[in-house]
Amino acid sequence: MSRAGLRNSNPNMHDKSNVIVLGGSYAGARAARVLAKELPSSHRVILIEKNSHMQHLYVLPRYLLLSGHDHKAFIPYNDLFTEFSHNSAEVIQARVDRITPTHIEITRLPSDTTDRIPYSHLIYALGSHLPSPLKGMHEEIVGSMKWMEEYRKKVSNARDIILVGGGALGIRDIAEIFPDKRLLPKYDPKMHELIYDRLRRLNVDVVAGQRVTITREGDGDAGTVTTADGRVSASGDLLITCTGQKYNSSLLSSLSPSSVHPSNDSVLVRDTLQLADEIFSNVYAVGDVADTGAPKTGNAGYWQAETAARNVIRSIREEAMVPYVMTPPIIKVSVGLRYRVTQQPDENGAVRVWDDEEGRDDLDAHLMWPLFGAKAVDILNG
Numbered sequence: 001m002s003r004a005g006l007r008n009s010n011p012n013m014h015d016k017s018n019v020i021v022l023g024g025s026y027a028g029a030r031a032a033r034v035l036a037k038e039l040p041s042s043h044r045v046i047l048i049e050k051n052s053h054m055q056h057l058y059v060l061p062r063y064l065l066l067s068g069h070d071h072k073a074f075i076p077y078n079d080l081f082t083e084f085s086h087n088s089a090e091v092i093q094a095r096v097d098r099i100t101p102t103h104i105e106i107t108r109l110p111s112d113t114t115d116r117i118p119y120s121h122l123i124y125a126l127g128s129h130l131p132s133p134l135k136g137m138h139e140e141i142v143g144s145m146k147w148m149e150e151y152r153k154k155v156s157n158a159r160d161i162i163l164v165g166g167g168a169l170g171i172r173d174i175a176e177i178f179p180d181k182r183l184l185p186k187y188d189p190k191m192h193e194l195i196y197d198r199l200r201r202l203n204v205d206v207v208a209g210q211r212v213t214i215t216r217e218g219d220g221d222a223g224t225v226t227t228a229d230g231r232v233s234a235s236g237d238l239l240i241t242c243t244g245q246k247y248n249s250s251l252l253s254s255l256s257p258s259s260v261h262p263s264n265d266s267v268l269v270r271d272t273l274q275l276a277d278e279i280f281s282n283v284y285a286v287g288d289v290a291d292t293g294a295p296k297t298g299n300a301g302y303w304q305a306e307t308a309a310r311n312v313i314r315s316i317r318e319e320a321m322v323p324y325v326m327t328p329p330i331i332k333v334s335v336g337l338r339y340r341v342t343q344q345p346d347e348n349g350a351v352r353v354w355d356d357e358e359g360r361d362d363l364d365a366h367l368m369w370p371l372f373g374a375k376a377v378d379i380l381n382g
């Protein structure tokens with residue numbers, strides 16, 4: 001798939017101006033769909049994404065342990081714009097190499113041909129670099145599924161698995177070491193209490209409030225983890241690190257160095273989600289990569305994308321823009337196959353945290369498909 005949803009569109013033709021969205025995940029795809037639905041006919045939307053499909057990250061840690069569901073994690077882009085057929089919209093499978101003040105430079109995949117596309121507005125949604133357990137994912141579905149199968153073999157052959165990092169990814173599904181005194185420190189303390197209690201009951205050794213030194217044995221998967229106070233040192237033949245989120249902002253730092261946070265590399269934005277750098281008022285950033293104060297979740301990125309896309313449309317119509325308003329945090333964490341803990345606001349916005357045993361093996365991956373215009377019928381029927 002290189003041009004899903006292609007419609008009367010040549011991005012280098014000057015009949016329309018291009019609104020380009022970079023990155024087709026939870027945030028970017030939402031922005032692209034809002035634009036496809038509502039852009040005036042003077043503009044077309046182009047989504048640039050290096051993968052042939054959306055990678056549903058939430059379910060991947062589980063699927064790396066449990067076989068039979070991999071195909072549900074990869075959502076094709078073929079129908080991303082189908083329901084907005086009146087508008088000009090296109091997905092280009094390509095890697096973005098450079099952003100200039102007027103163009104983007106890309107390498108189309110899988111052909112490896114290079115191209116330049118002009119833009120009138122740009123939404124930057126390139127997220128974070130994948131955590132190390134997921135580094136082997138491919139740009140095509142078949143390659144990713146093969147890699148997942150190989151990874152599952154490693155997990156089942158490993159005798160001692162050590163997982164470092166107490167965020168949502170670290171907790172999921174597998175001794176546990178994390179630097180904060182509390183798991184998920186950005187969420188309600190009851191989330192920590194319920195998850196911690198469950199991990200203890202599953203005989204998971206939880207080492208809290210410690211930074212660690214990691215020593216790898218050569219280039220392999222084995223390694224040793226030692227806590228800063230030296231009291232805990234553990235070796236494992238499969239050491240998985242789920243620490244240190246790295247924002248994918250380097251392409252923007254070349255365009256506008258002052259837009260990138262000097263210490264954590266997130267992208268500095270105004271409340272309208274335009275870059276803080278006023279020279280580039282036609283460039284917006286959303287999702288994980290944007291410094292909005294919101295938690296780094298797909299849900300927060302989705303709503304930022306909605307705001308940025310609507311502000312692009314407002315700017316084209318010369319209307320006043322609206323600020324991004326942070327939505328209350330929502331998270332669902334599974335510990336084991338059935339048990340899960342959820343934080344979600346009630347109808348008055350008050351924090352609610354509860355646990356249940358209703359989790360499904362595939363973590364209800366099909367619920368994500370319609371958000372990308374895709375029908376989940378095939379995966380539900382096996």
Ligand SMILES: Cc1cc2nc3c(=O)[nH]c(=O)nc-3n(C[C@H](O)[C@H](O)[C@H](O)COP(=O)(O)OP(=O)(O)OC[C@H]3O[C@@H](n4cnc5c(N)ncnc54)[C@H](O)[C@@H]3O)c2cc1C
Pocket residue numbers: 022023024025026027028048049050051055057058059060061094095096097125126127128129130131168169248286287288289296297298299301330331332
């Ligand atoms: C394993 C895991 C599990 C998670 N579970 C949950 C959960 O249960 N609930 C929750 O709310 N959040 C969860 N999160 C966090 C959530 O996934 C992120 O907040 C979310 O992915 C951010 O979305 P995004 O669109 O900003 O960026 P990303 O999802 O990081 O997407 C960036 C996109 O840009 C593309 N891209 C990157 N560089 C280039 C380039 N040069 N050219 C072209 N394309 C490029 C990538 O392929 C990708 O599609 C999880 C994260 C991980 C890693």
